[in-house]
Amino acid sequence: xxxxxxxVRSMDGWWRKNxxxxxxxxxxxxxxxxxxxxxxxLTGLLRLAQGEAAWNAWLSALQNPWxxxxxxxxxxxLTYHTYTWFKIMPRTMPPVIVGGQRLSAWAITGSGLAVxxxxxxxxxxxxxxxxx
Amino acid sequence: xxxxxxxxxxxxxxxxxxxxxxxxxxxGPMLVFITGLAVPLGLLLPADTMSYPHMLAFARNWxxxxxxxxxxxxxxxxxxxxxxxxxxxxxxxxxxGAKLICYGLAMLGTxxxxxxxxxxxx
Numbered sequence: 061x062x063x064x065x066x067x068v069r070s071m072d073g074w075w076r077k078n079x080x081x082x083x084x085x086x087x088x089x090x091x092x093x094x095x096x097x098x099x100x101x102l103t104g105l106l107r108l109a110q111g112e113a114a115w116n117a118w119l120s121a122l123q124n125p126w127x128x129x130x131x132x133x134x135x136x137x138l139t140y141h142t143y144t145w146f147k148i149m150p151r152t153m154p155p156v157i158v159g160g161q162r163l164s165a166w167a168i169t170g171s172g173l174a175v176x177x178x179x180x181x182x183x184x185x186x187x188x189x190x191x192x
Numbered sequence: 193x194x195x196x197x198x199x200x201x202x203x204x205x206x207x208x209x210x211x212x213x214x215x216x217x218x219x220g221p222m223l224v225f226i227t228g229l230a231v232p233l234g235l236l237l238p239a240d241t242m243s244y245p246h247m248l249a250f251a252r253n254w255x256x257x258x259x260x261x262x263x264x265x266x267x268x269x270x271x272x273x274x275x276x277x278x279x280x281x282x283x284x285x286x287x288x289g290a291k292l293i294c295y296g297l298a299m300l301g302t303x304x305x306x307x308x309x310x311x312x313x314x
Contacts, residue, residue, distance in 0.1 A: 088278045094216055095271035102264050102301055109308040112244045122232040131228025138220035145217035180222035191241035
């Protein structure tokens, strides 16, 4: 008896055929950098709990060119994540009605990006103020 | 006969994903710049910004503790959820096993972060 072998269309590389899905895969891919960065921070936190020598070893490891390279890529990935997070926000949050009119997608994305910029520079100012 | 309706657990994971996504969208780029580039390369910030006494004092402060915990735990839950749902897109038919690995790793990271923050003391 022969087995049925139905034809299954290959889905390999489906997203590469359409720029919209290429962008989608890139913005979903930023999660890999978020996870890796959280892992680096978690390692640092565990080293901090282990004492001064362990902490200093972790801190000097960050000067390794591979880590610098990773953080450059992570900076690009997280900046792109910020951009796409607020770009798709008009579709991920419930409609906002202001004065009987639906708030435009542009207003939501624009204010989100403005708040993120303020949050970033606010964070830098706080860190600078605490370290001084 | 009254039947108890089974409630989905998806909103919990979605809420953690959303919270982590928002937190990383707001602070992620600057955090990476500070901890991964500015401090190791000695740019912009004072050389002892992340020195042991500074970071220990920060991690012992309740506000600092909360910030560190939220950043690490929510970043992990955000990434775990996104990676889990992307598995289908790259042709992996993700089931319970993949779910356990993705969310389980986020859970492990959360527990480790809580443990370290408690071990550091107040």
